Structures are given as structure tokens and as C-alpha cells.
Amino acid sequence: MLNLLTAEKIKIFRSRKLWIALGILFLLPLIQVMNSQLTVNYGTELVQAKDTVINGATGILMMEKNGLTILLVISAFINFFIGEEFQNGTIRNTLSLGRSRTHYYLSKFVIAAFVSLVGVIGMTAIGMISFSIVFGFGEVAEIGNYFNYAIKTFSTLYLLILANVSIYVMISFITKNSSFALVWSFLYTIATGFLPGMFLQTEHFKQVTNWFTETFLFYSDFAKDIAQFPKMVLVSLVTIVLSSALGILLFKRTDIK
Amino acid sequence: MSETILKATNVSKIYGKHKVLDKVSIEIKRGMIYGLIGENGAGKSTFMRVIMGLIRMDEGDVELFGKTGKKGLQHARRKMGQSIETPALYPELTARGNLQVQAANGGVSERGIDDLLHLMNLKDTGKKKAKNFSLGMRQRLAIASTLITNPEFLILDEPTNGLDPSGIVEMREIIQRLVTERGITVLLSSHLLDELSQIATHYGILHDGKIIEEFSREELARETRQYIELETSEVQKAVVVLDEMGIRDYEVINGTEINIYEQLDDVASINRSLVLANVKVSRIGTTRQKLEDYFLQLTGGNAHA
Numbered sequence: 001m002l003n004l005l006t007a008e009k010i011k012i013f014r015s016r017k018l019w020i021a022l023g024i025l026f027l028l029p030l031i032q033v034m035n036s037q038l039t040v041n042y043g044t045e046l047v048q049a050k051d052t053v054i055n056g057a058t059g060i061l062m063m064e065k066n067g068l069t070i071l072l073v074i075s076a077f078i079n080f081f082i083g084e085e086f087q088n089g090t091i092r093n094t095l096s097l098g099r100s101r102t103h104y105y106l107s108k109f110v111i112a113a114f115v116s117l118v119g120v121i122g123m124t125a126i127g128m129i130s131f132s133i134v135f136g137f138g139e140v141a142e143i144g145n146y147f148n149y150a151i152k153t154f155s156t157l158y159l160l161i162l163a164n165v166s167i168y169v170m171i172s173f174i175t176k177n178s179s180f181a182l183v184w185s186f187l188y189t190i191a192t193g194f195l196p197g198m199f200l201q202t203e204h205f206k207q208v209t210n211w212f213t214e215t216f217l218f219y220s221d222f223a224k225d226i227a228q229f230p231k232m233v234l235v236s237l238v239t240i241v242l243s244s245a246l247g248i249l250l251f252k253r254t255d256i257k
Numbered sequence: 258m259s260e261t262i263l264k265a266t267n268v269s270k271i272y273g274k275h276k277v278l279d280k281v282s283i284e285i286k287r288g289m290i291y292g293l294i295g296e297n298g299a300g301k302s303t304f305m306r307v308i309m310g311l312i313r314m315d316e317g318d319v320e321l322f323g324k325t326g327k328k329g330l331q332h333a334r335r336k337m338g339q340s341i342e343t344p345a346l347y348p349e350l351t352a353r354g355n356l357q358v359q360a361a362n363g364g365v366s367e368r369g370i371d372d373l374l375h376l377m378n379l380k381d382t383g384k385k386k387a388k389n390f391s392l393g394m395r396q397r398l399a400i401a402s403t404l405i406t407n408p409e410f411l412i413l414d415e416p417t418n419g420l421d422p423s424g425i426v427e428m429r430e431i432i433q434r435l436v437t438e439r440g441i442t443v444l445l446s447s448h449l450l451d452e453l454s455q456i457a458t459h460y461g462i463l464h465d466g467k468i469i470e471e472f473s474r475e476e477l478a479r480e481t482r483q484y485i486e487l488e489t490s491e492v493q494k495a496v497v498v499l500d501e502m503g504i505r506d507y508e509v510i511n512g513t514e515i516n517i518y519e520q521l522d523d524v525a526s527i528n529r530s531l532v533l534a535n536v537k538v539s540r541i542g543t544t545r546q547k548l549e550d551y552f553l554q555l556t557g558g559n560a561h562a
Contacts, residue, residue: 007361014350089345094362096309097406098334255312 004099004107012081012111021077025119028066029059029127033134040135048141048223056132057139058223060150062124063157067217068193070120071164075185078112078168083178092256105248109169116165120158140223153222156229156236163213163239164189170247176254193218213239260287261323262410262442263308268317270303270466277303279466280317285410285444285459290436292457293446294552300466301446302342305412308444309339322409335363338403341414344395345402348388352379352398355387356405363406373401377431393424400431404439411435413445417452429456450552454481464556481551485517485524488540489531498534502527513539 012018032053036046046054052065063070085091094104143149167188172181196209196219209215216232263285270278278300285291295301306312308319310330318325321333346355356370374380377397382390387398396416403411416432417425433456435441447453453460454477462470472480489495492509499507499517504527506518520527521543528541 003361003364007358010354010358010361011347011350014354016349088348089341089343090347092309092311092339092341092345093359093402095311096334096337096339097363098310098331098337099362100331253313256306 001103001107004094004103005110007094008107008111012115015081017077017080018115021073021115022119022122024073025066025070025123026126028069029062029123029130032065032127033130036131037134046135049221053127053131055135055138056128057137057146059128059131060124060140060153061157061222062127063120063154063161064217064220064222065127066123067161067214068189070116070123070161071189071193071214071217072186074112074116074119074161074165075168075189076182077115078165079172079181079185080178081112082108082169082172083176083181086176086256087178089257095256101252102248105169105173105244105251108173109166109244112165112169113162116161117158120154120161124154143223149226152226152229156232157217157222159233159236160213160217163236163243166240166243166247170243170250173247173251173254189214211235211238261285262287262289262321263444264318264320265304265308266318266320268304268307268314268319270300270307270312271315277466278307278314281463281466281468282317283461283468283471285442287409287442288436288440289459290432290443290445290457292453292460293444293463294448294450294453294460295446295463296448296556299448299463301448301463302414304463305339305341305414305444305446309337309341309412310334311341335406336409337412338406338408338410339412339414340396340399340403340416341412342418344392344399346387346395346398349386351384351386352382352390352394352401355398355402359402360405365406369405369407373404376404376434377401378427392419393421393427396420396424396428397431404435408441410442410444413443415446415448417447425452432456451549462552462555470555477551482518483521483543485521485527486540486542486544487515487517487527487531487538488513489515489536489538491536494534494536495531495538498531498536499527502530 036051040046048054048058052061053059095101140146140149168185171184171188175181175184192212193214196212196215199205199209200219213236216228216235220228261284266282267280268278269276269280281304283291293301293304303312307314319330321330322336324330324333347358350358352374353370356373357367360367360370371380377400379394379398379401387395390398400413400416413432417428420428432443432445436443445457458474460472460477461468487495490513492512492515495515496509504517504519508516510516517527524541524543528538531538
């Protein structure tokens with residue numbers, strides 16, 4: 001496993017895709033702070049419930065504010081990063097050395113999770129710093145222990161993102177092709193992101209939507225729904241375990257062309 | 258007796274209703290260069306993929322370096338290298354980068370990289386990315402990539418595919434050098450018997466997913482070597498004349514035909530001796546069964562040799 005991770009490290013640091021993905025995630029908060037500044041300049045007041053990030057303290061919610069963008073950027077990165085191994089045939093080089101398919105799958109997941117973590121840490125840090133510079137650090141309404149809140153919020157948001165990362169990794173291994181993986185990942189993101197908006201209106205399906213991480217990511221207010229964090233963590237962990245188990249199982253049965 | 262590197266017994270693979278491999282059995286011993294010959298779609302790549310553990314077989318057994326079972330084979334495969342069909346490389350990485358990745362995959366040191374780049378004539382590629390390499394360079398880099406883990410057994414699927422004549426010669430020389438200098442056992446495939454005949458020590462003909470014939474280099478040479486074909490109604494008398502001439506390597510095929518395998522440049526004097534001894538010669542001349550013809554004969558004439 002360590003050998004595989006070392007190989008992944010060599011590939012990833014020389015990959016243009018990594019820097020493009022991280023570049024987008026790091027640039028986004030800067031653009032948003034400029035937009036917010038312009039909005040204020042035009043006389044509109046920033047409202048936390050609507051704008052999510054309104055100062056340095058609420059910068060911890062950058063993942064909530066940019067949930068969809070993060071998912072789309074990360075999914076594109078993962079789809080290419082894994083799909084190209086199948087398309088270039090380089091997956092053969094590793095597997096034919098007798099490397100375990102489970103280890104191979106997990107090494108890809110670990111790298112995807114690590115890249116996502118770096119991306120969201122960078123995005124949150126840049127967001128907090130830039131919003132602090134422009135609007136001051138301020139506070140999150142009704143939060144007494146900010147540090148505790150920040151750690152819990154960041155961890156929960158990251159787990160929600162990670163659950164989707166796990167799904168994208170699974171899709172990439174099942175489709176074995178960057179383009180197909182892109183399409184299916186996009187459809188998954190859009191479907192589980194926006195259909196709950198409709199189903200949440202009904203009593204029958206309301207509970208079902210809570211088994212999809214994007215429901216929490218898109219429809220929760222992380223400054224208020226703190227009591228929901230354990231539920232979000234549970235749903236994320238279940239998603240990660242189930243999708244990884246299914247992905248590994250199917251990958252082990254896959255013929256490599 | 259030399260060590261068995263690969264023993265495949267009754268290996269079968271079925272896709273839908275199509276049996277791509279039908280009870281394929283071969284045995285490769287250390288030091289062999291085993292040429293797997295077959296037309297496109299005969300099952301060569303599928304068989305190689307089964308051996309490498311890339312696809313699952315539906316029936317049969319594979320033994321590698323004396324190891325069987327999932328764990329045993331997984332362990333044995335660390336002593337193997339492969340290049341199946343197109344060269345599998347990271348297009349965005351340099352030659353060195355590609356080798357570094359494979360060294361890491363195999364858990365071996367990067368110390369051998371310079372030697373391999375030198376061996377494969379790639380040491381001057383510098384920062385050039387693999388995507389900008391010629392096909393010949395990519396093939397050489399793919400082989401270098403398999404060698405970084407110091408394999409004892411190499412599987413090469415059509416390594417000369419798409420190469421120009423000089424590239425083919427170069428690739429052949431590289432493979433021969435690997436065998437002589439590093440003692441690597443090789444399984445390689447081609448749809449051209451002629452091409453393999455210049456390098457392989459043993460052959461297996463794969464046709465419609467079945468091994469229909471196996472033979473050694475010597476047997477192939479015997480089957481396809483040049484000889485003088487003599488046709489006469491007096492075979493007994495002709496044999497006496499040949500013995501008097503000191504010709505020992507000949508074969509009486511039937512009541513009217515003798516194949517002579519020596520003094521191939523001396524057809525005229527053999528003819529003269531036979532005529533002087535009053536042997537009625539109907540026909541005499543040198544002939545050779547071409548490798549392609551031999552292959553077609555074995556496969557029933559449907560293959561593109």
C-alpha cells in the first residue's frame with residue numbers, strides 16, 4: 001500500500017490536473033470576496049442566511065457556500081485521475097506486479113481524499129483570510145466557543161464532501177473511462193443535489209433524502225443546524241463504507257483490458 | 258531439469274457464448290523464449306492477461322514459479338514484467354518519471370533507472386514527455402518500465418507491432434540481449450511466424466483459442482529448412498548413388514520422392530551422378546517450405562500469417 005501511495009505521489013505532483021483543480025478551489029474565495037465587496041459597495045447588506053460567508057469567522061463555511069463547485073471540480077479531477085489509468089493501460093503495470101486490487105482501490109481513494117482535503121483547507125483558509133481583510137473577522141451569530149464550532153463544522157463539511165469523493169471513486173472504477181465517469185458523476189451530483197429539494201416538500205420521501213449527503217450540504221444551515229452534525233457524520237460514514245465496499249467488490253471482479 | 262516458470266493447464270475463458278480460450282495448456286521453462294503465434298483474435302492477449310492476473314479465467318490452473326492459488330500467484334507475479342498490446346505509459350511524464358512510478362509500484366530502488374535508459378537508448382530524452390515519443394521509443398520505454406522491477410519472466414504482447422523495419426530489428430536485439438545478459442525467460446506473441454522465428458526458442462500456435470501445435474526452434478528449422486527435392490521412379494538406386502557420394506542427410510519420403518538436406522548448392526553434380534548411374538530422374542531442384550506456408554498448413558489456411 002505504501003509503495004502504491006509513493007507511486008501515486010509521483011504521478012499526482014507532476015499532474016497538471018491537480019494544479020488546475022486546486023487553482024480553481026483556491027481562486028474561488030478571492031473572486032467571492034471581490035463579489036461581496038462589490039455587492040456591499042452597491043448598497044446591499046450581506047446576510048449570513050443567504051450569503052453564508054459574510055466575514056472572516058463565517059469563512060469556515062466556505063465549503064457550504066461552494067458545495068456544488070467543490071463537488072464538480074473534485075469529481076472531474078477524480079474521474080480523469082482514475083479513468084486515465086484504465087485508458088492508458090497503466091493500471092496493468094501495477095496490477096500485473098501482483099498488487100492487491102483492494103490496495104490499489106484504496107490508494108486511489110486515499111489520494112482523492114487527500115487532494116480534496118488540501119483543496120478545502122486551502123479554500124477555507126483563503127476565504128477566512130480574504131473575508132477578514134475586507135469585512136473583518138467578526139463572529140458567527142449565536143456561537144460562543146468559535147474554535148470548537150469551527151473544528152466541528154469543518155470536519156462535518158469535509159466528511160460530507162468525502163462521502164461524495166467516495167462515490168466518484170466508485171463510479172470511476174465501475175465505468176473505467178474518464179468521459180463516462182464524468183457524465184455519471186455529474187448526473188449523480190445533480191440528481192442527489194437537487195431532487196431532494198423537491199422530495200423535501202413531501203412527508204413520504206422527506207426521510208429518504210436524509211440518506212444522501214448532498215441534502216445536508218445543500219439544504220442545511222451550518223450556522224444553525226449544529227444538532228444535525230452527528231446525523232451528517234453517520235450518513236457520510238455509511239456512504240463511504242458502502243460505496244467503497246461496493247467499488248472494491250466490483251473492481252475485483254473486473255477484467256482489465 | 259530446468260525450473261518451470263509457467264505452467265498453464267486447460268485454461269479457458271468465455272465471453273458470453275464465445276470461448277476465447279479453450280483448454281490452453283503450455284509449459285515454459287527457465288531460459289526459454291516462447292513465441293505464441295496466432296492470427297488477430299486467436300486469444301494471445303487474453304491468455305497473457307490471464308497469466309498476469311488482469312482477467313479471470315473460467316476454468317483451468319496457472320502455476321507461476323511453482324506457486325499456485327491466489328496468494329501464491331500474487332506473490333509470484335512480482336517476479337514478472339509485462340507489456341501487453343499498446344505501451345502503457347503516463348503520457349504527461351518523462352521517460353525517467355515513468356520509470357520512477359513503476360519502481361515505486363514494485364517497491365524497488367530507482368538506482369537502475371539510468372542503466373535502463375541507457376540500455377533502451379532513451380538517456381537523451383531529457384524532459385521530453387512520453388506523449389511526444391515515437392512509437393519505437395514508447396515500446397522501448399514500456400519494456401524499460403517492465404525491467405525496473407528486475408523481472409525473471411517477461412510477457413511481451415506483439416512488441417514489434419507498428420514498428421518500422423529498423424525498429425523491429427532493434428526490438429529483436431533488445432529482447433535477445435535481455436535473455437543473454439539478464440537470463441530473463443520470455444513469453445512473446447506475434448501473428449507473424451517469420452518474425453518470431455528469428456528470436457524464439459519454442460513456439461505454440463494458438464488458433465481459435467486452442468493450442469494446436471507446439472514445437473521447438475530445431476523442429477521448426479527441420480520443417481521449414483531448404484532441401485533438394487528429388488523425384489524418381491528408382492528410389493533404391495538413387496539411395497545407393499547418394500550413399501556413394503557421401504550424402505548422409507536425406508529422407509526417403511515415399512516410393513518416388515527423396516528429400517536431400519545437404520550439398521544444397523550442388524544440385525547439378527548430384528543430378529549428373531544420378532544420370533551417370535542410369536537413375537531415371539523425373540525432377541530435381543531446391544525447395545523450401547516458407548514459414549508462412551507452414552503456419553497456414555497448421556492453421557488450416559485461414560490465418561493471416
